Amino acid sequence: MEFLRGTWGDGHYNEGIGRDDIFDKLREECGVFGVFGHPDAASLSYYGLHALQHRGEESAGICTVEDNGEFHYHRGMGLVKEVFTKDQLDNLVGSRAIGHVRYSTSGGSGLANAQPLIFKYRGGDLAVATNGNIVNAPAIRRELEAQGSIFQTTSDTEVIAHLIARSPKDFVEAAKDALQRIIGGFAFLIMTNDKLLVASDPNGLRPLVMGRLGEGYVFSSETCSFESIGAEYVRDVKPGELLILDDKGIREDRFEPMEKRASCVMEYIYFARPDSDINEVNIHSARKRMGRQLALESFVDADIVTGVPDSSISAAIGYAEQTGIPYELGLIKNKYTGRTFIQPSQELREKGVKMKLSAVRKVVEGKRVVMIDDSIVRGTTSLRIVNMLREAGATEVHVRISSPPFANPCYYGIDTPDRKELIASEKTTEEIRKAINADSLYFLSEEGLMKSVDPSGEKANAGLCMACFTNDYPTPVDEDSTKSCSC
Secondary structure: OEEOOOEEOOOOOOOOOOOOOOOOOOEEOEEEEEEEOOOOHHHHHHHHHHHOHHHOOOEEEEEEEOOOOOEEEEEEEOOHHHHOOHHHHHHOOOOEEEEEEEOOOOOOOOHHHOOOEEEEEOOEEEEEEEEEEEOOHHHHHHHHHHOOOOOOOOOOHHHHHHHHHHOOOOHHHHHHHHHHHOOEEEEEEEEEOOOEEEEEOOOOOOOOEEEEEOOEEEEEOOOHHHHHHOOEEEEEOOOOEEEEEEOOEEEEEEOOOOOOOOEEHHHHHHHOOOOOEEOOEEHHHHHHHHHHHHHHHOOOOOOEEEEOOOOOHHHHHHHHHHHOOOEOOOEEEOOOOOOOOOOOOHHHHHHOHHHHEEEOHHHHOOOEEEEEEOOOOOOHHHHHHHHHHHHOOOOEEEEEEOOOOOOOOOOOOEEOOOHHHOHHHHOOHHHHHHHOOOOEEEEOOHHHHHHHHOOOOOOHHHOEEOHHHHOOOOOOOOOOOOOOOOO
């Protein structure tokens, strides 16, 4: 098996200060988008990936297939709008496509790891794009290398390509066997010269949805991308499901029975766009309910409520509505800084947070402020924002977090620090309050979070992965092994 040669970006890319040096926020690893049976597959993928840009800003790629089976692809480092030109999109001919936006973890930031990964093997051409993480990839990789496989990337995604390529079975059965071998949270789009396979892990940890556009099908990590191209949402891809699309149409199959559903709760809290729906639950509405529940659990007398942009705005609005305390834009995000570039000194690195976020002095000065945020990871960002509000004249800063304490690392496609670096794994709430210089601190309860995500208990609460709060993982994990990146 070898890489299929195609069009690559120039590889010029300035990597950031460091994912957690300035904003110790969680990072989603990637987003996927697929098209089957539409003549404008490349353009649709471009706009679909643009809607998913929040899920990955390091690289982007699209692979298309013509009706005669010929592959075309382009990948590059940077944002979707930076990677693709009109001419490049015009060269991506075909009615089928898969696309990807990436945010790397230990897989490393580099063009070789940009997806979709494209291979040539005995069965023809193969393209793979995924969102998530394969927990047992290191062990499978070592086994395959011992059998002679030569890996071209440091991405976990390459594991499934090798498993498929080495199988003597036909493509679909080989893909089923490969999917059965891997453990973790994943959403796969796998394309050959004549087929597109769509698969979700048996727990449904990573989101994946299906839509229709004319006579064609579209697939995405979030429903917000359907709105951008005028597609109609059909349904979520079910845990353990395998969809097979070819010239005969679409066939629903399974590679595994559904395990206990465990949709990632952080999608509802932080990752997904507010205009997306996951398991038929609207994200903005869920976050507003988190804010309302937070107010019921932890009211504090104050003058204004403000949210840390952008993911905490909905919860802040909910908190303000429940308490009657006015909601104000006390913090403003600079949307034009993009990825933070390398700074020449530690002093400038420390000041870098103000490039992305500023306090509005005339709003917070002389006020008791309730600051709503979605999570505290290491605590460094919370400390800087609290101090920023104080420097702008806030007399009190009360921090309210619309999730329980984040105390455990994720192994399913979220870039998190090691356990010892998570402040909630080492400190009590009172110790965290002191560490971030807040007048008071409260985390939303686990029960309140579940109630907020789905008040009816009929949809998302059919199963949520809350391991980052509870340490109860839905699959076996090995904390001693290095966390790796499927994306």
